[in-house]
Amino acid sequence: MNDYENAVEIKGLTKRYDGFTLDNVSFDVPKGSIMGFIGQNGAGKTTTINALLNIVKKDEGEIKLLGLDSVKDEFEVKSQIAAVFDELPFDDRLNANDINKILREVFEQWSSETFFGYLDRFSLPRKKKFGKFSKGMKMKLQIASALSHNAKLLIMDEATTGLDPVVRNEILDIFLEYLQNEEHTILMSSHITSDLDKVADSVTFIDKGKLLISGYKDDILDSHGVLKCTKNDYKEIDPEDIISARLSDFGAEVMVADRAECSRKYSGAVIDPATLEEIMIYYVNRSKKEWR
Amino acid sequence: MKGLIYREFHLSRKPFIMMLLVYVIFVGMLSLVFISTYAGNLAGTEGVEEMRSSMYSQMYLYGGLIALVGTVYGHNDIIEKDYQSHWQLYSYTLPMNEKKIAASKFIVRGAFLILGMVLAFLADIIFAAAAKLPLSTGHLKNIFIAGMLYGAVCFLDIPSMLRFRTQAKNAAIGLAIAAPLFAALGYGTFKVIKFGYAEAKRLYPDLEGDAGMRKVLMPYIVKYRDMAVWIAPIVFVLTVLLMYIWAVKELKRRRY
Amino acid sequence: MDIIISNSSGEPIYQQISSQIKALILNGTLKAGDALPSMRTLAQQLRISVITTKRAYEDLERDGFIESYTGKGSFVKGQNTELLREEYLRQTEALLTQVCDKARQCELSLDELKEMLELIYGGAENE
Numbered sequence: 001m002n003d004y005e006n007a008v009e010i011k012g013l014t015k016r017y018d019g020f021t022l023d024n025v026s027f028d029v030p031k032g033s034i035m036g037f038i039g040q041n042g043a044g045k046t047t048t049i050n051a052l053l054n055i056v057k058k059d060e061g062e063i064k065l066l067g068l069d070s071v072k073d074e075f076e077v078k079s080q081i082a083a084v085f086d087e088l089p090f091d092d093r094l095n096a097n098d099i100n101k102i103l104r105e106v107f108e109q110w111s112s113e114t115f116f117g118y119l120d121r122f123s124l125p126r127k128k129k130f131g132k133f134s135k136g137m138k139m140k141l142q143i144a145s146a147l148s149h150n151a152k153l154l155i156m157d158e159a160t161t162g163l164d165p166v167v168r169n170e171i172l173d174i175f176l177e178y179l180q181n182e183e184h185t186i187l188m189s190s191h192i193t194s195d196l197d198k199v200a201d202s203v204t205f206i207d208k209g210k211l212l213i214s215g216y217k218d219d220i221l222d223s224h225g226v227l228k229c230t231k232n233d234y235k236e237i238d239p240e241d242i243i244s245a246r247l248s249d250f251g252a253e254v255m256v257a258d259r260a261e262c263s264r265k266y267s268g269a270v271i272d273p274a275t276l277e278e279i280m281i282y283y284v285n286r287s288k289k290e291w292r
Numbered sequence: 293m294k295g296l297i298y299r300e301f302h303l304s305r306k307p308f309i310m311m312l313l314v315y316v317i318f319v320g321m322l323s324l325v326f327i328s329t330y331a332g333n334l335a336g337t338e339g340v341e342e343m344r345s346s347m348y349s350q351m352y353l354y355g356g357l358i359a360l361v362g363t364v365y366g367h368n369d370i371i372e373k374d375y376q377s378h379w380q381l382y383s384y385t386l387p388m389n390e391k392k393i394a395a396s397k398f399i400v401r402g403a404f405l406i407l408g409m410v411l412a413f414l415a416d417i418i419f420a421a422a423a424k425l426p427l428s429t430g431h432l433k434n435i436f437i438a439g440m441l442y443g444a445v446c447f448l449d450i451p452s453m454l455r456f457r458t459q460a461k462n463a464a465i466g467l468a469i470a471a472p473l474f475a476a477l478g479y480g481t482f483k484v485i486k487f488g489y490a491e492a493k494r495l496y497p498d499l500e501g502d503a504g505m506r507k508v509l510m511p512y513i514v515k516y517r518d519m520a521v522w523i524a525p526i527v528f529v530l531t532v533l534l535m536y537i538w539a540v541k542e543l544k545r546r547r548y
Numbered sequence: 549m550d551i552i553i554s555n556s557s558g559e560p561i562y563q564q565i566s567s568q569i570k571a572l573i574l575n576g577t578l579k580a581g582d583a584l585p586s587m588r589t590l591a592q593q594l595r596i597s598v599i600t601t602k603r604a605y606e607d608l609e610r611d612g613f614i615e616s617y618t619g620k621g622s623f624v625k626g627q628n629t630e631l632l633r634e635e636y637l638r639q640t641e642a643l644l645t646q647v648c649d650k651a652r653q654c655e656l657s658l659d660e661l662k663e664m665l666e667l668i669y670g671g672a673e674n675e
Contacts, residue, residue, distance in 0.1 A: 032598070033598065033599070034597075050548060053384065053385045054384065054546070055381060055384045055385070055546060055548050056546055056548045057546050075387050075389065076387075078385060078386060078387040078388075079387040081385070082385075083382070083385040085378065085381070085382070087378055088377075089377060089378035089379050089381060089382035090377065090379065090382075091299075091303060091373060091374075091377045091379060092377065093303060094299075094302070094303070098299070098302060101295070101298055102295040102296070102298055102299045103295060104295070105293075105294040105295030105296075105298070106295045106296075106386050106387070106388060107386075107387065108387075172595075176591070176592040176595065177592065179588065179592070179598070180588050180589065180592060182588070198595050198596055198597075199595055199596070199597065200597060201597040201598055201599045202599070216597075216599050217597055217599070218560070218561075218562070218597060218599055218600055218603070222560055273558065
């Protein structure tokens with residue numbers, strides 16, 4: 001057994017494509033926690049996850065999963081992790097029984113009992129071909145198979161995107177249940193941040209291939225804020241405090257990284273707590289400084 | 293690896309069963325035709341003996357074609373479908389190394405190929421029995437060579453599809469490479485036939501039409517065919533080995 | 549044990565949790581030795597981050613209201629009487645301040661107030 005503090009450790013991950021570079025990304029996911037990996041489409045989330053899973057070859061950097069090197073100890077790593085993608089990667093002509101027959105030969109720790117247990121719990125038919133499954137059913141099936149071989153790390157790439165809120169909620173509950181075991185960790189990428197606003201322990205923001213922020217969600221939400229003021233007052237604000245500002249005909253909304261400090265400095269201004277989505281939006285626009 | 297093999301067999305089963313049906317109907321019906329040439333409607337009609345032997349010398353080709361091409365057919369599009377369904381992507385997250393992934397594909401395709409060859413042989417044996425003619429070893433040799441060559445192409449298809457991902461692209465590139473080869477082959481055949489006619493004129497001036505050409509060329513054809521019986525399997529085995537190495541390399545390249 | 553969290557109150561969630569648990573301890577709903585739900589269970593049920601519940605429990609432990617043992621969980625600490633008393637004193641003071649404000653509003657004199665107090669306090673004792 002391997003002892004480790006962080007289920008995922010990424011140092012200096014770089015991957016170059018034509019027209020896009022994942023540039024020197026580093027962050028950790030502590031064991032027993034759930035990290036939300038947030039960014040726009042094309043920001044580099046999938047590339048990062050693909051690099052973690054060794055689906056693409058990284059150009060530079062070091063990746064450790066469950067304390068093991070993701071390349072050198074690939075085999076051992078993969079027996080203990082489960083990947084969930086935004087689309088069901090099983091052929092449409094197969095059904096759940098087939099998947100059980102296939103994966104029980106692939107994973108040493110596969111438990112048919114657990115798998116069928118989840119199928120029953122999700123009310124998924126065993127003999128129906130996947131081509132006839134709805135999107136929600138397909139995702140539940142993927143999750144059922146991800147949770148049936150005692151994986152210690154769940155890596156999910158946009159798993160909840162495209163699902164209706166009711167199904168998303170059900171799935172989030174399953175994740176929280178999974179995390180009741182302290183040895184389990186979840187890394188999930190999403191651009192639907194409302195799920196993560198509540199449930200994530202830590203978040204990492206990525207934009208255009210670069211890391212923006214990474215840290216405890218509570219800290220990030222507690223420290224950031226949206227300062228609302230008049231256009232005139234806006235001119236008085238120290239540019240150092242501003243991440244970016246959205247100007248309208250009726251005033252300015254400014255994302256600040258230190259809510260407490262700013263409420264002292266600019267007393268009288270309204271500073272609202274920010275959601276992860278707002279943080280993402282304002283950070284993405286940070287190069288523009290002012291935008292509409 | 294067992295799981296992967298099960299998966300590929302399971303996905304290829306429908307076209308295989310269809311082909312089996314076609315094969316059974318084809319072989320069955322032709323056998324009945326053969327039998328009817330001496331025990332049924334056609335018995336005693338003029339030229340029926342020649343018809344029977346000429347049928348026997350041709351029909352085994354069709355039976356062989358159905359068997360060989362039909363058995364592997366269901367497995368042909370598996371790689372394209374794997375890419376489309378993202379299974380290929382998913383398989384990289386499994387505790388499975390590239391050697392095993394490649395091996396599973398080779399094993400499945402190899403199994404289909406062997407089955408195809410067995411069925412092709414069987415067709416010829418059944419026809420010989422139905423036609424009450426001696427089993428032609430020439431036929432069996434031809435089937436064997438065809439199987440080896442077709443098999444080599446089938447195995448070439450595996451790493452090629454891994455590389456090019458869609459059958460359209462794969463076919464286009466295959467044709468681009470094969471076209472000059474076929475052109476050369478066609479030209480060569482043309483030259484050989486021309487030579488045959490020339491020689492026939494010289495050696496057998498009284499034989500009409502292409503009978504003389506055939507007489508000239510036949511010994512050569514048989515000679516080279518018999519050589520091919522030994523060469524073809526060697527080519528086949530070498531191809532399989534090289535293709536396996538390429539397939540593993542291709543999987544390791546992780547082009548995503 | 550009921551815990552109600554408001555996402556829009558502006559007060560950090562961990563603080564809401566620790567003050568509610570404190571209140572439950574102070575009003576006797578949670579007694580010394582009672583086991584608190586594990587941080588993870590609480591997080592799952594409330595659908596919040598484990599880090600948040602951890603922080604709340606750490607605060608409670610720091611303020612002496614609970615004790616956490618790895619592997620066993622968190623329990624309400626005995627010997628709270630000092631803190632309890634302090635807390636009640638604080639609350640009484642706050643209420644008295646309100647009473648005095650009201651008294652001034654309706655122009656009640658201090659002596660009249662004292663009379664009222666003795667009546668009520670004495671009456672309560674006889675009950």
